[in-house]
Amino acid sequence: MNVGLEQYLVVSFLLFALGLLGVVMRRNLLVIYMSLELMLNAANLALVSFSRFNNKLDGQVLVFFIITVAAAEVAVGLALIVALYRKRQSAHVEDLTTMKL
Amino acid sequence: MQYEFLPWLTLFLPILSAAAITLFTLKHRNVSALLSIGAIVIGFVSTVAFIVANGWITDETAVNWLSIGSLHIDFGLKLDRLSEMMMLIVTGVGGAIHIYSYGYMDADRSKARFFAFMSLFTFSMLGVVLANNFIELFIYWELVGVSSYLLIGFWFEKPSAADAAKKAFFTNRLGDFGFMLGILVVWAALGSLNFTQLQTVLTAKPAALGTVTSIAGLLIFCGAMGKSAQFPLHVWLPDAMEGPTPVSALIHAATMVAAGVYMLCRVLFLLNADALQVIAWIGGFTALLSAVIAIQQNDIKRILAYSTLSQLGYMIMSVGLAGPTPAMFHLTTHAFFKALLFLGAGSVIHALHEEQDIWKMGGLRKKMPVTFFTFLMATLALSGVPPFSGFYSKDSILGQALDQGNDALYVVGAFTAGLTAFYMFRLFFVAFVGKPRTETAGLAHEAPAVMAWPLRVLGVFTVVGGVIGVSQIYASQFSPGKPTESFAQSVIDPLAHPFGTTIGFVFVLLGIFAAYALYRDAVNDPLPAKLGGLATAMKNKFYLDEIYEKTVIRAHDSIAAVMDWIDRWIVEGFCIGLVRGGTDFTGRALRLLQTGNLQTYAFLFVLGVAVVLYFVLMK
Numbered sequence: 276m277n278v279g280l281e282q283y284l285v286v287s288f289l290l291f292a293l294g295l296l297g298v299v300m301r302r303n304l305l306v307i308y309m310s311l312e313l314m315l316n317a318a319n320l321a322l323v324s325f326s327r328f329n330n331k332l333d334g335q336v337l338v339f340f341i342i343t344v345a346a347a348e349v350a351v352g353l354a355l356i357v358a359l360y361r362k363r364q365s366a367h368v369e370d371l372t373t374m375k376l
Numbered sequence: 377m378q379y380e381f382l383p384w385l386t387l388f389l390p391i392l393s394a395a396a397i398t399l400f401t402l403k404h405r406n407v408s409a410l411l412s413i414g415a416i417v418i419g420f421v422s423t424v425a426f427i428v429a430n431g432w433i434t435d436e437t438a439v440n441w442l443s444i445g446s447l448h449i450d451f452g453l454k455l456d457r458l459s460e461m462m463m464l465i466v467t468g469v470g471g472a473i474h475i476y477s478y479g480y481m482d483a484d485r486s487k488a489r490f491f492a493f494m495s496l497f498t499f500s501m502l503g504v505v506l507a508n509n510f511i512e513l514f515i516y517w518e519l520v521g522v523s524s525y526l527l528i529g530f531w532f533e534k535p536s537a538a539d540a541a542k543k544a545f546f547t548n549r550l551g552d553f554g555f556m557l558g559i560l561v562v563w564a565a566l567g568s569l570n571f572t573q574l575q576t577v578l579t580a581k582p583a584a585l586g587t588v589t590s591i592a593g594l595l596i597f598c599g600a601m602g603k604s605a606q607f608p609l610h611v612w613l614p615d616a617m618e619g620p621t622p623v624s625a626l627i628h629a630a631t632m633v634a635a636g637v638y639m640l641c642r643v644l645f646l647l648n649a650d651a652l653q654v655i656a657w658i659g660g661f662t663a664l665l666s667a668v669i670a671i672q673q674n675d676i677k678r679i680l681a682y683s684t685l686s687q688l689g690y691m692i693m694s695v696g697l698a699g700p701t702p703a704m705f706h707l708t709t710h711a712f713f714k715a716l717l718f719l720g721a722g723s724v725i726h727a728l729h730e731e732q733d734i735w736k737m738g739g740l741r742k743k744m745p746v747t748f749f750t751f752l753m754a755t756l757a758l759s760g761v762p763p764f765s766g767f768y769s770k771d772s773i774l775g776q777a778l779d780q781g782n783d784a785l786y787v788v789g790a791f792t793a794g795l796t797a798f799y800m801f802r803l804f805f806v807a808f809v810g811k812p813r814t815e816t817a818g819l820a821h822e823a824p825a826v827m828a829w830p831l832r833v834l835g836v837f838t839v840v841g842g843v844i845g846v847s848q849i850y851a852s853q854f855s856p857g858k859p860t861e862s863f864a865q866s867v868i869d870p871l872a873h874p875f876g877t878t879i880g881f882v883f884v885l886l887g888i889f890a891a892y893a894l895y896r897d898a899v900n901d902p903l904p905a906k907l908g909g910l911a912t913a914m915k916n917k918f919y920l921d922e923i924y925e926k927t928v929i930r931a932h933d934s935i936a937a938v939m940d941w942i943d944r945w946i947v948e949g950f951c952i953g954l955v956r957g958g959t960d961f962t963g964r965a966l967r968l969l970q971t972g973n974l975q976t977y978a979f980l981f982v983l984g985v986a987v988v989l990y991f992v993l994m995k
Contacts, residue, residue, distance in 0.1 A: 295982060298975070298978055299975055299978055299979045299982065300975075307975075368973065368974045368975055369973070371974060372971075372972035372973060373972070
């Protein structure tokens, strides 16, 4: 079987859909966060495959940037979750409803 | 023009003193009083100096105040014989009243406030006199209204004084509304508001106003009707007696009520024959009506108030008869003797501890000689007895009526002169002659010197005011061609129309003798018994206040009630209520969407993206 662009894109879509499902369905903030990362990496995969398909390096360069930024983002995001946990003794989204009137 | 700053100084000193009193010296009663008196006396002196330096100059000095499109408004002073004489009257008679007030208001705890208001009033009146265009005039005109409100309501703790102040203000505003419309009509038709320019335009082309000439004239007269208290807007003036007596003197003699007559003389060129006819008849009717009412009043100040109305009627009538010279002449002499009468009444009231009923006075001749003699002179002058000033001016008005061939108004004027003599001598005999009717009247004492001296000075002018050439000064402005008269000529001036003068004088003598016969030794008023219902009607001012109450005010109240209902239920309830209620309801409904759950938001967000993608990619 010849593995082409379509197969990569299907995998990327599946990863993205799984991540989205995780974000919407799971209750634990940490898991939601990991699901978010999954979605991010689905996008990375799509970028890399397009880059390869077009024989241009732009997409791969962009992926490096995204990985770097994601690392920084993880640091900030985890710090926020830890701070929230210390404050509320809970990391479940049902407990975070102060935005409601 | 030399010393151009002097009129500006005269105009602005009173407002400066008012500001200084209000800001700095409100705690120091006598300092405040002296500031105010100083301002007006310096004003008088600088006016005299200006006239001595320049003669009776006709000139204009102005600074541009605002320009919007084709509308240019100056802040300027119009100087001519008319305004210069008025400045002398306002600062001169006003100054005498200020000095008198120093004594009169001595016991009042708000003396400083009183003098601040007086200065404000003087400033406004000088502004009216000096204004060189309609807008400036109107601003000062309203300022006079405001300061009269403050002064009439000076004792605002008394409900009657507060009501009187309101009444004066509203009635004046009613007239001013017409005045403002008149100004707008003039501006719309002629495109200018400067008096000199208007006069030039109208002299060159008398029909420049076209069909609205009469309407414009009458609308402008509305303003004069309010300020100069002409029927049917006269009702505020008798009530304005609630203010302190010097205020009455100031408002009634030299300033406020004179403003209407002065304004009409200033814009006489705008008034056509039809408008003048209406003005003359309203003036004549006011003169007669208020003289009749005055006969049955018992409050000393109210009698004088109605006599003011009556004399103003004369002046307005004279303007209406195309005679600004007699009108201004009478205004001038009236300023002297009416100020004197009010100040005299003030010192009587002061001496009798705020007693104003003439039937509780009597026998004041020995107790208060200065007041007695000056009051007598002023009474003679007001009644029109020769050779007092009032005789000359009133006679010149009657002469004007004869010259214009308006015999009906002449008869009204002559008859009113008789009534004037009657009610003034009724007041005089009851209040000053005979025996004291009450214990307080027996214990009366003469006023202090600071109050007596203004009386003496005004007394001099009351006697000689008719023959010192006042009339000639006005005449040389209004009818420049006429040769000037010598002193001797002006003394025998009334003999120019001997028949008219004699008839008028006979009426006056009849009035005096009737008053003498009825009131010389009267214990109470014999007239009600003789006249029955008529006397009651006179006493109640022909029920005019009640009629206004029942008609105008009632109608106004019902319109107001309807408007209130519309505002409350239609505007507030329906229109605003619908918008407010709708917003509120929608807000409540939409709030349900905000669950506060992060994942719902995320889900909806994804759903939204999916919908957008669907429309973008699939269509």
